[in-house]
Structures are given as structure tokens and as C-alpha cells.
Amino acid sequence: xxxxxxxxxxxxxxxxxxxxxxxxxxxxxxxxxxxxxxxxxxxxxxxxxxxxxxxxxxxxxxxxx
Amino acid sequence: xxxxxxxxxxxxxxxxxxxxxxxxxxxxxxxxxxxxxxxxxxxxxxxxxxxxxxxxxxxxxxxxxxxxxxxxxxxxxxxxxxxxxxxxxxxxxxxxxxxxxxxxxxxxxxxxxxxxxxxxxxxxxxxxxxxxxxxxxxxxxxxxxxxxxxxxxxxxxxxxxxxxxxxxxxxxxxxxxxxxxxxxxxxxxxxxxxxxxxxxxxxxxxxxxxxxxxxxxxxxxxxxxxxxxxxxxxxxxxxxxxxxxxxxxxxxxxxxxxxxxxxxxxxxxxxxxxxxxxxxxxxxxxxxxxxxxxxxxxxxx
Numbered sequence: 378x379x380x381x382x383x384x385x386x387x388x389x390x391x392x393x394x395x396x397x398x399x400x401x402x403x404x405x406x407x408x409x410x411x412x413x414x415x416x417x418x419x420x421x422x423x424x425x426x427x428x429x430x431x432x433x434x435x436x437x438x439x440x441x442x
Numbered sequence: 443x444x445x446x447x448x449x450x451x452x453x454x455x456x457x458x459x460x461x462x463x464x465x466x467x468x469x470x471x472x473x474x475x476x477x478x479x480x481x482x483x484x485x486x487x488x489x490x491x492x493x494x495x496x497x498x499x500x501x502x503x504x505x506x507x508x509x510x511x512x513x514x515x516x517x518x519x520x521x522x523x524x525x526x527x528x529x530x531x532x533x534x535x536x537x538x539x540x541x542x543x544x545x546x547x548x549x550x551x552x553x554x555x556x557x558x559x560x561x562x563x564x565x566x567x568x569x570x571x572x573x574x575x576x577x578x579x580x581x582x583x584x585x586x587x588x589x590x591x592x593x594x595x596x597x598x599x600x601x602x603x604x605x606x607x608x609x610x611x612x613x614x615x616x617x618x619x620x621x622x623x624x625x626x627x628x629x630x631x632x633x634x635x636x637x638x639x640x641x642x643x644x645x646x647x648x649x650x651x652x653x654x655x656x657x658x659x660x661x662x663x664x665x666x667x668x669x670x671x672x673x674x675x676x677x678x679x680x681x682x683x684x685x686x687x688x689x690x691x692x693x694x695x696x697x698x699x700x701x702x703x704x705x706x707x708x709x710x711x712x713x714x715x716x717x718x719x720x721x722x723x724x725x726x727x728x729x730x731x732x733x734x735x736x737x738x739x740x741x742x743x
Binding site: 393394395396422428429430431432433 | 503505509512513515516517518519520521522606607610611
């Protein structure tokens with residue numbers, strides 16, 4: 378299932394950089410110089426390490442059900 | 443898969459040379475080259491001149507080099523530790539054996555990051571050319587020593603490589619050639635110096651460009667104390683004095699070079715002071731493509 382960055386919710390799972398990640402938190406910025414909002418996604422990998430992902434709010438993620 | 447990422451800033455001709463220098467190398471492993479640049483026109487130029495399927499262009503949204511690298515680390519990442527990222531710049535080019543030398547260093551499974559050796563293409567007969575030779579030979583001396591002792595040291599942003607899967611994100615307001623190797627080191631891997639993997643660099647040739655480039659670099663490195671305070675520093679004012687003074691006094695071969703060396707001491711103090719003053723007045727380093735273009739380091743564009 379495809380979700381945009383701003384549609385992600387806590388607990389959503391996706392694979393990025395070969396790692397399975399779980400969404401912990403999402404913050405949405407104001408419209409920046411590129412004319413789009415950006416999402417700062419804090420995700421945890423399976424080892425419990427936090428990964429920071431910054432993407433435009435409309436960036437697609439393949440989320441596992 | 444070996445991902446070679448070239449970050450550039452509106453230097454299409456130099457970047458074309460950087461790509462072609464890599465494409466002609468004998469690389470047995472599967473690889474691809476990605477140029478990251480915030481200018482569409484650079485992509486058009488490169489796509490017109492490069493026909494290899496191994497090449498792709500990534501239009502950076504203008505958020506800065508570290509943002510672009512974070513993005514590609516996440517999109518191209520893998521858990522296979524034999525996969526590598528090799529990072530270089532568009533305004534430099536690498537020696538014919540550079541990729542091979544870097545791959546050889548990674549045969550040791552404990553090696554997590556490898557740095558190449560920056561070599562100035564400028565003549566020692568000019569002041570700025572002499573300064574470049576002194577500073578690059580100085581850092582070469584330091585890296586050889588630290589690598590031999592298996593200590594941590596900062597890599598060269600002009601050419602370094604890491605195993606994939608070790609770093610998937612890193613802070614954007616500090617120099618990537620320092621913080622990425624440190625994150626690798628923290629995971630228990632060694633940093634290796636591959637001095638035969640040379641990367642050829644055009645140095646600034648006037649005072650304004652030299653100061654702008656140095657101040658930007660110093661400010662970025664000084665952010666490390668705030669963001670990653672536990673990281674051992676290779677590049678700092680005190681390390682320059684401690685590790686560089688004797689080396690620099692032995693380096694000159696003529697009276698003119700002695701004179702330039704002493705000028706360099708004052709110039710270094712000046713750029714450190716300017717950097718600290720600007721940081722105090724809140725004009726610190728922020729990730730982003732260069733605020734001021736260093737025109738004299740652009741070889742063609």
C-alpha cells in the first residue's frame with residue numbers, strides 16, 4: 378500500500394535502505410523554499426536505532442500492511 | 443552493488459570529466475554512477491554527453507549536499523556489507539587506479555570506511571599552489587600515521603567510501619567527511635587510508651576565494667564540537683599547530699617558500715578568527731549548496 382510521507386502514522390512499517398523501519402513520530406514543516414511541506418520522520422529499525430528521514434510531504438512510501 | 447555518488451554544483455564540464463574518469467576504470471563489480479546537482483541544466487548536459495547505462499542524474503531539491511546524501515543513502519542502501527558507497531565531487535577527478543585501490547582496502551572485512559588522497563594540481567611555484575601542496579602533504583602525513591596506529595581520522599570529502607548498511611542517516615549541519623566515518627567507526631569498523639587512490643583538486647588561486655573556502659570549512663568543522671562532541675578531531679586549530687608546525691617548518695625548500703609558509707601561518711590565524719567571529723554573530727555553518735561560489739576552483743565552468 379502506498380502512502381505519502383504526510384499520511385504515515387505511528388507504527389507504519391516500510392523498508393528503506395535495506396532496513397525494515399517502524400514509524401515512531403512525524404513532524405510536518407511549513408512550506409519551504411521548494412514550495413512543498415517537508416516531513417521529518419523518526420523511524421526505528423529492528424535493532425531499536427532511530428533513523429531520521431526527511432522527505433517532501435507528497436513523497437510515496439510502500440507501507441506494509 | 444557499488445554506488446558512486448558525485449556531488450556537484452553547476453559545474454557540468456568538470457562533472458563530465460569526473461564521470462568519464464570513472465567510466466574508463468576497470469571495475470569488476472556491478473556499479474552505477476549518480477551525479478547529484480541542484481541544476482536541471484547540468485542533468486541535461488550530462489545526459490546528452492554520457493550514453494552509459496551505468497550513469498544517472500539526481501536533481502537535488504536544493505536542500506544541500508548532506509540532505510542529498512542522506513536521501514541517496516536511504517534510497518540506495520542495502521544490508522549487504524559488500525555493497526559500497528563511493529563519494530566524490532564534480533570539480534575533482536580521480537586517478538586511474540583509484541576505485542581499484544579503494545576496493546582492495548575493503549577486502550579487510552573490518553574496514554568500514556576508506557579515504558583517498560587529495561593531490562593539488564596547482565604549481566608549487568605560486569603562493570596558493572605552494573600552500574595547497576603544504577596543506578595536502580601535511581594531512582597525508584597525519585592520515586598515514588593515524589591509519590597505521592588504527593586510530594580514528596577524518597576522511598577527505600573529495601574521495602571516500604563506506605560500506606552500505608552502516609550509515610543510513612547523519613546530521614546535516616556538520617561536514618559529511620567527518621561525521622560519516624565517525625558513525626562507521628562507532629560501529630566497531632576501521633578507517634583505512636588508501637594513499638594510492640589519488641584525487642586531483644584545483645585549489646583557490648586568490649585571497650578572496652581562499653578565505654571563503656577556508657572559513658566555510660572551518661565553520662562546518664567547528665559545528666562538530668556541538669553536534670558530535672565525543673568525536674576525535676583531525677582538523678582543528680590546535681591540531682594544526684600540534685601536528686603541523688614542525689612539518690611545515692621542514693617543508694619549504696627555498697627562501698621564497700619559507701616566506702610563503704610564514705604568510706600561511708598568519709592567513710590560517712586570520713581565517714580561524716574570522717570563522718569564530720562569524721559563528722559568534724550567528725553566521726554559523728548551515729548545510730546547503732555553497733552560499734558563495736569559489737570560482738577559481740572550477741577548472742572548466
